[in-house]
Amino acid sequence: MSSEAVITLRAINKSYPGVVALDGVDFSIHEKEIVGLVGENGAGKSTLMKILIGLVQPDRGNITLRGRPVTLKDPADAMHYGIGMVFQDGTLVPNLTIRENLFLCHEIAFQKLGFLLSRAMRDTARELLARVKVEVDAETPIAEVTPAVRQMVEIARLLWLSKLYKQENPILILDEPTTVLTEGERETLFSILQSIKREASIILISHRLQEIVENSDRIVILKDGRNVTEMSKANARIEDIEQQMVGHTFSADRYREDEQRDPGPTEVLLVEQLVRKRAFEPISFSVREGEIVSFVGLVGSGKEEVCRCLNGLEKADAGTVVLGGKRLSPGSPGDAVASGEGHIPIDRRSEGLALGMTVAENVNLLVLNRLKTGGLISPAQEKSNALRWIEECRIKTPSAGTLCANLSGGNQQKTVIAKWLSSRVKLLILDHPTRGVDVGAKDDIYKLIRRLAQDGIGMVIMCDTLEEDIGLCNRMLVMKDGRLVGEVPCPPRKKPSPQDIIGLIV
Amino acid sequence: MDAWGSRNAAGAQERTRALAGRVRIPAILYAVGLLVVLLLVFTLGNRNFLSLYNLNTIASYAAILLVVGLGQMCTILIGGIDLSVGGLMSFVSVLFVVSVKTVGFLAYPLCIAVGVIFGYLNGNLLTRIRIPSFIATLGTGGIMTSLALLVSPLPVDAPAARYGMLEIVNGSVLHVGNLLLLTLLVFVVFYVLLRFTVIGKSIFYVGSNITMSWMSGIDIVKTRNFAYILSGVGAALAAIFLSCGQYGGDPALGKVYILNSIAAVVVGGTALTGGTGGPINTLIGAFVLSTMENGMNVVGVNAYFQQSILGAVIVASVFLTFDRSKVSMVK
């Protein structure tokens, strides 16, 4: 393994009111290595990283940089030591261009008499982008580029900053970098990381243990705010890691295939000749009660658009969507929801919840009509209904009257699901339901999905990984370039292997 | 085991605990506290302040602010704003008096209908033609001001012969002015609408997160139009009440109520960002403004200083009543 440690955290303690986030954690990064940091949500990863970039101050413990003790009082300070982080939800300002974002708040380097030298900036920008293999013009507003590009821009920005502050071996922290990326983009990301590695150290946080194992030289596992263990690439096995993270082993059958039921006779959803120009060509399929149909395909294959047309978020040009015998009027989410179609969005904070309103209000949103007495909504019924679903979905909240903004991500996701369950949906569209949640949480969701199937709810899902798709669904619809190229049945214990599917996808 | 987000983001966790831990004083209480302080101070300044006569005066002035404010509040709750209340009030006030002369009692339903239609138009400018409410209503407000002047360039006096028809508002039941009773009725209606009906609650959902509301199947077009209709009705009613009280219509009557109505809403603690607030807030807001207006004269504050003090007080009161826990950014 490489030479001296660049930065070392020793016996770090950090506790919040009622929570011990970190309990004597040791952590160190050496030159030119990729460290994989894994652990469940709440294991303390994010807190540890926040300390590393000066966003949070440790209660106890010391940080040494190449042997010298240092204190990192804020992100700017950490940046001066060449420590920077690429956040999960991105930190680029949408209405500014790539170039403007690259240098935001550090334009001094390009200043003359208070004015900025746009040419010099543009040249530097082009170099930086070239290094992270981004072809997009630096004058494009961030709002108009893909998540992948944004991520690259952020990485480029960090590299440039560390150079600006004369740090020969910067430390990049990547928090769940791949969740928003397509397969292909993922490849490029890691190849770039490998090349960056030649002059920098990288901390990689991901729930995708596969990519952790493949790409990191060293793997650090946290659990409940403590170091569990640390293993080198050589002897890292996914099963062990999971076992270490969670504290118990998973059954071989992680997707709970045993609980997979056979679809009922009646068709919940019937789609015929659905078309949307420049998105996907005529497509017909059906979902039966209790059936889980998963859409797979690369980004741009049209699967996203199909789903958006199903629940009316986009307007199909032609074709029919029939839900429970009732034909949906195209482009009307209202009609879709009214006819019993649910939708768990990929971005719960901005599309799933009214963060400024209480848990109860969010849970009750869809069923207000049923909580009436004498034509008026009854507070009593509101409360009881909310409490019932808070109970059923095990939402951890001080009270039904707590603002959703004050819930943890997991509980927010549960609130979204509770909202739909309470409204007796016939069909549920799950858009990456396990995105950014840890192994334990994933299991909870799988459990839930199976239960929904038992209750006869049909589901259309799009998952983060192919394995997940295969494991969960009864039937798999493969899309490519806007066309339905294959339909693969996935009965329990006779599941196809990812390789078979990949063939169809690409 | 339940690892599912059990201790996800420590930051959020901390907030949750904090919330569960110590009792937060709801911003609304500060508003009430402010009102109490005002009452106390003015009573100390002049004991006549608490006389029945004067309380009635305060209530009557607050009534108008409240009625127009309740409507305004709906558009603000839903994340928009209605700058056309001024123009609409001017128009309705002249229309009302003119029509009282001609069609008699029908003037009441007629004017309310005008409010409904106008509000509906405002709503559609926003929802269908997709013009930001700020600009749409600024424009339509100007149009209504002109219409008011075209109907009657001069203030029109209700003919003394027809004063009887204004008794609906000007009369009183058991020494309580009809104006107050009607206003109470309006308040109750608004309260029930916003708290106990689906479309009313939808206003809060849409104001709080319009994308989510749309994806959850709330008819955002209908809801937003409804909010603007409510605003139109509120303004129309306020204009009717005023015209009755003043025994005449005035084509320049509305102007002052554009900012005053918004002030009444915001002083009560309703956030201009939408989603948080409610009728109670507006009630308090209206009474704070009215109490100031009245109290400063009752204790004899020099007319020169009154505007300045009012300005200072609304800033202070919003400082107190603005619930920052619900609004991420203050803009």
Add this chain to the structure above:
Amino acid sequence: MRKGLITLTCLGVLLLVITAGAFAAPTTLAISIRTLSSPYQVMYKNGAEAYAKIVGLPLDVLTTEANSEKGLTDIKAEIARTGANVAFYVDPNDASDAVSIAKTMEAAGVYWVSWWSKPADVKVWDYPHWICHVTFDGFPAAVFTATELLKTFKTPGHGKIIALQGRLGDTPNAERWQGLQKVLADNPGVQLLEWESAEWDRTKAYNDTRAMLVANPGVDGVWTANDDMALGAIQALKEAGLAGKVKVVGCDGEPEMFDAIKAGFAAATVLNDGNYQAELGLAMSLAAKQGKLDVASLPHKYRQFEIPAVNVNAANADQVKHDYIDNIPTYDLSNFFARWSRALE
């Protein structure tokens, strides 16, 4: 939370300081005027203060700020403040307000005098405490200024004019506008090319005049409904290089206007003696309050009447300014009807 409580206390203390020692006195004099931000309205205030000094009673000044409802509320507040021990002089924001004010005054038993505007079909004598309604007639005033303006044309009585109205909807504006119409009717040789409403506002008058001068070349005169607008128009004429050649007329008799007349920019204005207005109003309601004036016995012609304004042109500008503006004259208020010119129907 502590923050909040602190603020509340601060606020309370602040207001207490402001309101300290503000207690109702024997009989209070009160005037309700439109605003304190217009010179002409301030003349009322000065007059009232002068009178209050004479009789040695406290004076309260209320303003409506173009808001009828505020006006009414403030009057009620004043009644509450003084326990109805007050003598009122009121300039209603709108004619129609007079009724609601009258009812308020009756309910509280407060004597008052109204000025400028009231509905024509509302009779003062229907209200025992409404002593009288007095007004300067805007009509003859406008007739005078318009006539003076005509005299200044190259060929007197023949020419083209533009006009500026005040806030459309204000009674005085309406009266004055009718006065102008009368003169135009009597002088077919005079042509009104265009008018705008500058809402009594100097800046808007300036802007509109500049545009109108472009739209209507060869203007011989500018008629305006008050001096503020007249002064704005003069400024616009200066920039067009027409000041002095094209004369302006106004109304109200603001100090600056006299200088403008002397400088030859303006032809005429009409001084509505705000000081006398305020003093007469207060004197009458005080007298009634003290029982020195038996309202019931007053003949109708003394309950609604007009008093003449002072016509000002180049000839008497200096004299009038000296008498009325530079020093507040001491009026003989023994006879309230000394300046009575005609009864209002």
Add this chain to the structure above:
Amino acid sequence: MSQTRENVETEQSTGGHGGLSASLKAAGRWFRRAGVSGQLLTLLIVAAIFAVGTKGRFLSLVNLQVILSLAAIPAIIAVGLHQVVVLGGIDLSVEGVVALCVVFVGLLLRNKVNTNDVGFWIVPIVIGIGGIAGFVSGLFNTRLKIPSFIATLGMSWILWGLAVYISRGQTVALLDTRFEVIVTGNVFGIPILAIIALAIVVVLQFVQNGTRFGRYLYAIGGDETLARQAGVKVERIKMIVFTLAGLFYGLSAFFLSTRLGGSQAITGNNLLFPAVTAVAVGGVALTGGIGGAKNAALGALIVTALNDGLILMHVNPYAQDAVNGAVLVAAVALTIDRRKLGFIK
């Protein structure tokens, strides 16, 4: 403007590995980001209609001069106000600030009521007063976390009251004529005021395009939280913006009163809504993050041209509000870039 320069460079740079299409893209993007195309279009349409309606008089040199000199002051105000809007806030303090500054101009320049004469120092003084006012509004907004709407509204009322109190509502005639040339004179047929306004706009536009301040301004307007994360000193920028706005109001107050040759608090009246209208018509999104000084100025020009044209076309004054409103709605309906806004609120 600097936009153009950048644009040229982009074409050169992209020209290498993109050829014509790239440069076209760059050009198109510049036009989109410049974001004045719609406004220019509106202006052209308005001008065309009026040119026809007035048989070309609307486009006469003298009228263009009038429009320019009348648009200058609203433009300066709008330019001050728009940056607050770009931040996602709103500034309602203009009327109060201007009123106070105008009063000070009257009392400090050579005048008829006192012996003061600060001469040219008046400019820094009023600008300073305006700046302080803006600074305090900024404190309300950033330190006390009061929404800009109320913070500035309260500020406006406070200062308005102060202005009226200090001036006692009197008009103060200015004797100092040194500044008249600035506010009324022309250079090469172009009003000096317009040149000053243009200079301000150009400078500020350069600052917005080419300095860190500009970057941070739009970063905050785009997403305050992210900007903060990136290390932008949000509070500082806000303070600067509010203060700048105050400075501009102070300056325009100076021009307003010197142009009218007199100072009165009510000069501040009726400035707010035209300014906000100008900002909106100019294409500054009230949701923040979009639009620059050139937009605000252009908006002011459109609004002024509209009012001027309506007068030239002899449109019934009663209907002018309606026409203004309709044009406002229409203009925005045509020019607003809905792509950038998502759900319109």
